[in-house]
Amino acid sequence: MKIDILASGSKGNCIALTSGEHTILIDAGIAKTKIEKRLLDVGVIPHHIQAILVTHAHGDHIKGLPLANKYRIPVWASKGEWQAISGVDDELRCVADTTYGRYDPIGLGELLIIPFGVHHDAYEPLGYVIDDTSERACVVFDTGKVDDNMLDIMAGCTTYIIESNHDPDMVAEGEYPDSIKARILSDLGHLSNDQTATALLQLVQGEGERIILTHLSGNNNLPALAKMTVRQALERKGYKAGYDFTIRVISD
Template structure:
């Protein structure tokens, strides 16, 4: 069966990713209602009661809204670092003690047959992380909600078969948009979100040209368009001499529906 990945939803209205190996099914974040997550899981023929665990990146509500609900409803363990637990505990409600799982950022651990490496990112949360997930000889890397990407992050995620990378906003749309200036500054800051240009540049620095999948995620509803994100990233990648028909596969994630299920 192998390694499977699907982005169930990605954006400021809610984030939830699905990962499956031969022996385990996990969610990364659960930033929508429990009912919505259940519906999205069923849309890819996965029953919610088959989920074995939830990994949390950080405590913001668009990543945690449904986490506690699902844990209580299906008796699901939740993994997060201690500072994220502190930040989200009051938001997700009471969880069974045995379902509170803590890890140390930048220290790899295993959940059944899945290797998990939580790496530090730059965002205005208590201790936000991205994840590298390992199964057999395949690596998947999930990097959203960060204002910048340092060499440590690039080294951690490079060589993945699939990337979920933030492509949150178009800088000019954000600058002239309706957001108040303080919010614009926050989004463009080192603890905000990566722009389309940032995403394109990052891909040129990590791509190996071995057919890896790059999913553009966490697109802003107000400050981006899916086609604009795709075209901006595509043009940067093409200018770097990377063949998007053969070297890599760039695609989009969605707020309102799941992507296809990627199999490795």
């Protein structure tokens, strides 16, 4: 599975995942023209995109959705998030639905997509597991916590693409209004470096998993700090960086 991070952070988020002839986008949070250019830069033709999967309808995740109408790309989102999404042609709107409390898998060619609920101040935000039988990747952008149901669905992935948004001390000492600080630190906000490390401690099995840390705050985090926090937590468990796991940090 080829993974290209086209954008990550408060200015916009978009990931392309390619398996064989099939490419999907997770979010489209930068301008349509920028997505087109960055896709071509990594060797993906926009006409070949099978679907856009939306995590939630905040602007830094859906700004580029006009791409769907131009290239006739189906867009998947939860029923709740469709309440906040406009401008996508009706025939392209697909709903990630639930049966008995769990989201139904979505089949796209050889890809199996498993949506799951996360915790953010949106109507019905989602994370996604993408399985192509040989590899299994997980994408979790905005969430204020990682619960047991999330861990259960995320288990067994070969790649974890997960936000490591902030350092709580930097948030507390920063210039944001108290209301914004409270939102960031809440269970409906964003994951801190320590929260991300705690989740990965429960998920990583030392089998060479790839960890890609995303959605770092430009004001409340440092790439080196995010990487160090996760690496040291896994090394304390006895895993060796570069052998039992790898870490890549994506910042603005």
